[in-house]
Amino acid sequence: MSAETETIGGTRALNGGGEKIGLVLSGGGARGAYELGVLSVLAPELEGRGQCPTIIVGTSVGALNASFLAANIQNGLKRAVQAGCRVWRGVEYGDVLAPLISPGEVRRLVSSGLEFLGLPVGGVSSVLDNAPLAGMIANTISFEQLAENVRTGVIDRAAVVATSYDTGRSVVFHNGTGNPLPDHARAIDYAPTPLGVEHVFASTAIEALFPAVEVHAPAGMDGWYGDGGTSLNTPLKPAITFGADRLIVIGLNAVVGSPRTVAKRPADAFDGAAQAVQALLADQLAHDVATLAKLNAISSPGSTAPPRVIPHIFVTPQDRFAVGRLASETYRRHYSGWTGLTRSFNIAILGRLLDTARNPARGELFSYVFFAPEFTAALIEQGKADAQWWLNQQHDDWPWQKAPSPKAPRAPRSAPTTPLSP
Secondary structure (H helix, E strand, O other): OOHHHHOOOOOOOOOOOOOOEEEEEOOOHHHHHHHHHHHHHHHHHHHHOOOOOOEEEEEOHHHHHHHHHHHHHHHOHHHHHHHHHHHHHOOOHHHHOOOOOOHHHHHHHHHHHHHHOOOOOOOOOOOOOOHHHHHHHHHHOOHHHHHHHHHOOOOOEEEEEEEEOOOOOEEEEEEOOOOOOOEOOOOEEEEEOOOOHHHHHHHOOOOOOOOOEEEOOOOOOOEEEEEOHHHHOOOHHHHHHOOOOEEEEEOOOOOOOOOOOOOOOOOOHHHHHHHHHHHHHHHHHHHHHHHHHOOOHHHOOOOOOOOOOOOEEEEOOOOOOHHHHHHHHHHHHHOOOHHHHHHOHHHHHHHHHHOOOOOHHHHHHHOOOOOOHHHHHHHHHHHHHHHHHHHHOOOOEOOEEOOOOOOOOOOOOOOOOOOOOO
16 A cells, blocks of 8 residues: 555544544535435434544535535534534525526626627626625635644545546545545546635536636646536545545435326426436436445455445435425425515526426426525425434444445325326
8 A cells, every 4th residue: 555545534533433434415506405404313323323424525515515514513513414404594595696687697698699699709607607605605614614623633534526627527625634546447536625615616516507616726736617516426436535434425316216107298308307417416326326335346446455345324315306396396385476576586587487386307407506495494304304214224233234225115106196297
């Protein structure tokens, strides 16, 4: 083993016999509130067992949650999660996105039209403007405290994943001792640096939807970046590389199907987009977790050493339209009528453009930008329910699982289901 890799992990925080616990948080826009709901149920159990995470890795909104937790965990995981829930319950559209009707958005719309006509306007940077999010990150997360928590050994590592526009590779910006070698098989680079606003902001910059973000540090890894979820939405491999002996994995897309429904009209572009998002995010996660369950061969490709068995806790929504149904129902209840325009003009209009109230497929797409207290509160409750379901199952080493994860129960065929289309 090289001197470079021997230093990975930094100060070993004693945790359940010296084991390192990794927390892996997925990307998914406004759906990130779900992760705090899950952790609000898991945290008391983990703290009681002395198994709190000391390696925290996230992508996109998972990067925001990971950084927040890493900056507050000195007071204990349970308190950090409670503080995170309070933040999510108060998030408004304007905290994350600029108004749909503003001088900037008018310029963006005009530029799009001119570019469509073939006129030289210099290109359109994105569909939406997420500039307010940078301010929210700065005001919500103390990166100084995060660095102090790493320095003093409260945690071993905090990391966020972004995608380089220059190379197309996933870059893991991380605060901790040592630096892993690049993983060329999976196109992953590692960049040691004190984490800051620009790294988290870059990780959340969903390609095309939001503008690219320029990252300045560390030297040699500067450049333009976008959402890390493009190829590494659930960063299991970096957590394992950093030395995690056990993994807590929270996904924002279900890895199981929904009960069969019969559509009453042909699928349209929005239905297709929902399918594409599911394939990009959930199927990638399902493959990685299945590999993890098979003696975790994902951890050391090409190694002659025996594969590491890494027990895991793995919580996701129970079926592929669970969050979509929640988004559609919440929108229909609070924002579909005229009162919704006064409650939040931007949410109401954007929801109408996507016809969010029509069905769960539309709700799936809208859920990524549904930054409203009513929805985030519902997501937190959904996360609590799914985490409790996990804890109620039998496991190899409760609450940890080594074999394939238990299957969520499917709705009986006779049960009423929400059709894909009205």
